[in-house]
Amino acid sequence: MSDEDIEQLRSRFAREAMALMERTGEEVSRTRLAAELKIARARLDAVFPEEGDMLEAITAEWFAPKIAVMDKVMASGLPPRRKLYEFIARRYVLLRQNFADDPIAFRLYVEMGERYFEYAQSYIDLGDHYLCEIIAEAQAEGHLEGMDVDFARSVINQMVAPYLMPYYIAMLGDRLSEDKLAHIVDAIFDGLVAKDGGARGTSKLNAA
């Protein structure tokens, strides 16, 4: 088989595995998938030599639409404030839809994401890379004044975490909204700077 054939089969078998997971509500093994598809185990092994190769392909399928959204927003030419909002909001809407479509499968993907974190890492790294670009654009317009880019990235990720972490989306449901997220993004652009604004202070209670 050519590399392209293998790539197509990986994607196809991964989607079959996901359909099976969604139907059964359980993680799937290559043995189970081969039985389900009524194909020889050797054929599956040619595409996924290790169990982990299948998990990696499933993760890639799960993240593909989220990566497409990030790419599209980054290419949008929007000003940085709008870009940051869309960068988060559009993934949030996707995740919320995933959850609404099938809460049990969603929780299964969340658990898998925690267990096979390594496969999710390249998605997270890409998101961080893009976020740093948006931060640089924001700083060029005078926002996030004086902040170290990596420190800003970490703080911003924390401030919007409930909109990007599947665990939270499952838990918070309707308490999350695009309107609230927009207020958070505006607070990032209008209130987040390197300078100490006095929250931490130096008073006695703090030292306790």
Place this chain on the structure above:
Amino acid sequence: MSDEDIEQLRSRFAREAMALMERTGEEVSRTRLAAELKIARARLDAVFPEEGDMLEAITAEWFAPKIAVMDKVMASGLPPRRKLYEFIARRYVLLRQNFADDPIAFRLYVEMGERYFEYAQSYIDLGDHYLCEIIAEAQAEGHLEGMDVDFARSVINQMVAPYLMPYYIAMLGDRLSEDKLAHIVDAIFDGLVAKDGGARGTSKLNAA
């Protein structure tokens, strides 16, 4: 037994149950606790008529130090910006210490908190009540301009969620810090307002 005697026994048995959970890494039943303490099951039943009564007492013990911290901060007379920071930071430091002391027991309490959410509700309600007080004080000083108090409470809870949600504290570890939290609280005071700052926009990408 007087009410006071029962209250003391509830607290003592709950602490014994917690010590047992921390030693075994497992949830504890009344049967198991009676065996462990070598006391008659009937004696335990007099204090905890239902299994849920023991869970409630364990939850109360777990939250007691966090409630003490909230009460102390609210009575501190600090200005609202400092008060909000301490209100979150001091509970974060407690939770971080709980996790560092015993990660396995910490995860067990998190799971119990999810399963027996009703027992945690009064703690969460108290936190929300206090947060609304701080918001009112902040607004009296001109911050959080024009915001509905309940909307502001929800947005602020989301912005600081990684510092108060045990799940996150276990997951994010060293990526959380008092310094980052202080920047988030300053952004709340300097950038969060009712007025639309433009993040959400009305452009085409948003409508897609």
